[in-house]
Amino acid sequence: MQTTLWSKCIQIEKFGEPNEVSILCTIPIDPRKWNENAALIRWIASPINLLDLNIIKGKYKKINTNLNKFPCIGGTEGVGLVERVGSNVHHLCVGDLVININYWLNNNQNEIELNQIWTEWDIIPSNSLFSIDKKINLVSAATLGITPPIAWTLLNDFVKLEKGDWIIQNAANSDIGITIIQLAKAFGYFTLNLIEDKQDSTSLRNELYSLGATKIFNEKEFCNKIT
Known part of the structure; x- marks a missing residue:
């Protein structure tokens, strides 16, 4: 790759409130990054994850992160299209839809x-x-990098579950909670799902039931059941 490619990005200037320390700018992509094992990616969708915001706010600044060198580009997960591959790349093709799993590898x-x-x-x-x-769909693809692996880990790496077992979880309408409901349904587990009183609604319950929830209680209902 001989020419410099210019890219719009969200750049983080320092730790602080994300809306105060983030700027939209255009930067050059260093062509020296290109080699036979590289891929040129055009990112097409990326969420604003709570993890992103907490990192920018400096909540993890005592932990080694690439945010310790400013300015830097934000974002932990997303989905992109392969536009070019190096001569030694055989598992990807131009036009492939990809996610970056570097967060989990490193x-x-x-x-x-x-x-x-x-x-x-x-x-x-x-x-x-x-x-x-x-x-x-792009919304689902852009959020594959963090939430689904966490949900999978919670179901597989701590207790050996058998088909027909019950799982109790709070924050059932969170991204991870919703993913656990769907995975549990696929694995043959039953789920008892707790939601906050203030978030309780018929539409929310219907959504969770449609995804595979077995039982749903708000906090008050659950406390009454066990006391």
Whole structure:
């Protein structure tokens, strides 16, 4: 790659309130990042994750992150299109829909890092990219990087569950809670789901039931059941 590519991005200037320290700007993508194992990605969707906001606010600044060097680009998860691949890249093709799994490959209990996805273009090591089904809608695809793996881990890595077992969870209408409901349904588990009194509504319950929830209680109902 001989020419410099310019990319619009959300750049973080320092720790602080995200709306005060984030700016929209255009930056050059260094062509020297290109090599035979790289891929040129055009990012097309990325959520504003609570994790992103907390990192920008400095809540994790005592942990090693690539936010310790400013300015930097924000964003931990998203979905993009492969526009070009290096000569040594065989698991990706131009036009593939991909997510960046670098957050999971490089992370451990003492390190939180951004994938710097809030940008139009980037050159990325291909081994940190995972291709996904193009039929997945972009909203779902853009949020595959964090919530589903956490939900999967909670169901598989702590207690050996058998088909027909019950799971009790609070915050059932959170992103992770909703994912747990769907995975549990697929695995044959039953779910008892707690929601906050102030968030309780017929439409919310109907949504959770449609996703596979077995039982739903608000906090007051549940307390009355167990006392």
